[in-house]
Amino acid sequence: MTEMYVGGQYAESNPTWHAEDAPWKAEQVAGILADNEIEVSRVAEIGCGTGEILVRLAGRFPTAIFYGYDVSPQAIELAASRVRPGIEFYLDDPLGKSGHDYDVVLVADVIEHVEDYFGFVRGVKDLGTWKVFHIPLDLSAQSIARMWPIMNLRAGVGHIHYFTKDTALALLRDCGYEIVDWRYTASRLELPNQALSSRIVSVPRRVMHKLNADLAVRVLGGYSLLVLAR
Template sequence: MEMKNINQFKIREWLDVQDIYLSEHYAELNPTWHEEDSPWKARQVRDIIDRNNLEISSFCEVGCGTGEILLNLTNSYPDVQFTGYEIAPHAYQRAKEKETSQLTFKFGDALEEKNANFDVVLIADVIEHVEDYIGFVKGMKGFGRYKIFHIPLDLSVQSVFRGWPISNLRKNVGHIHYFFKDSALDALRDCGYSIIDFKYTASRLELPKQALSSRLMKLPRRLCFSVFPDWTVRVLGGYSLLVLAE
């Protein structure tokens, strides 16, 4: 499914919400495509794979951006074949330059791919951007046995109270859905998934290039999390959820 064969009608259906990715707008707001976060995200994925002893020969990422997470994972799993799907032309072109015999990128909607099946499918920081995320998550069920979701937990007491953090996520990085732990897990279950494993990831504490407010909150979040993890995430925020589902 190369760029010239992309279903143009499907792309037009997305334009209302996803024009930020199909145009250069997202690249202008986020010129690195968050590549600096990829080594950290790859470590989180590697951790949940290894602690569940998953046997993998094929691995796919849907919404792979510039492909940096997959590129990092190839170093850990040299015998696995990796494939990435991306709808944003700018990100796809950057990813395409990183292809190897072990790593392939495809341009377009993964849901239109026929007869694709992988051992593990990664959907990292994607569903909060997708207009019909329920339809998207259901559509991914047949794409592979195991799914790994990484979902930012944007809803917390402090984020709702202040308001502007959520507004900025919508304006700057295109989040149109917002989750806390229970709503994220319930959404996956409602889509027919069984939850095998999940864990919090300390995205605002450990990722580079954080805002001043996140840096100031780093120590309180870390201290509180060590004693009351669920309370800390629900009240102070700053975490994401990594989920292994089948």
Template sequence: MVQMYDDGTYHENNPTWHEEDSPWKAKQIIKIIEKNRLNPQKICEVGCGAGEILNQLSLYFGTDKEFFGYEVSPQAYQLCLTKAKPNLTFQLSNLLSEDTEFLDIVLAIDVFEHIEDYFTFLRKLKNKAQYKIFHIPLDLSVQSVLRCSPILKLRRSVGHIHYFTKETALETLNDTGYKVIDYFYTGNTIDLPNRGWKASLMKIPRKLAFSINNDLAVRVLGGYSLLVLAE
């Protein structure tokens, strides 16, 4: 599975590298930063893809903050380079292998579900910054397990090899030494267009169920991710 990011397979399956979702993801990150009154000066993203999340953050926060992106895919890195500027730089390398300065925030947005040994990844990432922000797809739900095809599709098209509920995601962070400060659900299948006709069909029941009991709605119907701020 690791080879798909190096050999162009992931790029072939996802030519935009989900760049169109980046403004929405950046808004979620801004929300949790401002909600917790953080004032970071140096923000880094591991597995930054096309680099558009960092670009959106740099546009919002301005030029007095520095942004650093690390990406292992040569194809994604080429997309990143078009966004580089004095306060936004990118490297074609693995952040965990680099001797970097201690940062204020490191972002891992839809990342560790792709990584074979994600426990080691999380333990090493912990030492890179004071705060960590994770966006974790909650692929496990009653409907996804019953249908099975959604999980297999994610595995083949975008390389998800681990699958989480809210509870197992938070326990994973706890098991690897993190202190969770804040978290909330994000509804990509609700908020973002062009998720496919099945996701469009599920929007109304998901929104209705979420308004009644969000934990139960996510556990049964799926369609949400978890944004987590941790130390």
């Protein structure tokens, strides 16, 4: 599956690398860090894409230094235009390599793309103190009943693993993490450029979420999981 990102197939299908979603994602990350009073000085993002999330975070944490890593040359080429003092990007995979000690490591919408996701998550643990994971919760009753949403994610954006809240948290715990905080993010309700089907079901998703958040996510989907761990 790595060839999809290294060879350019993903870039052809997703030429913006979802940079338009970065402002929203950065707000979610900044929020959970602020709520837990996490000191932000050296931040690494693994699978940074165009680097726009780090650019947005730099606006929230102007004294911090940010490092973005990606294995895709197409992504790093786009990220190069975002290099500035305090923000650096590397065509590299830092997992398993010495010399990395960040206070915050960000992994936003990456785990579901990685073939050996257990090995990947364990490798991230050694890179720094605090980790922020953002994981799409693709599995819900409606997505399984229809199935085509899951298969479209596989074909279009390379999701090869699919999670619920419980399986995502179990993965992190199985890999030795302590879960410090977690929350749902309304990815299919608040991100731009949503499909018509997502817009139609947005109202029942919001209403049901207010009544019973866990049940709403399990039945109707449309949410992701944001986790602060160490």
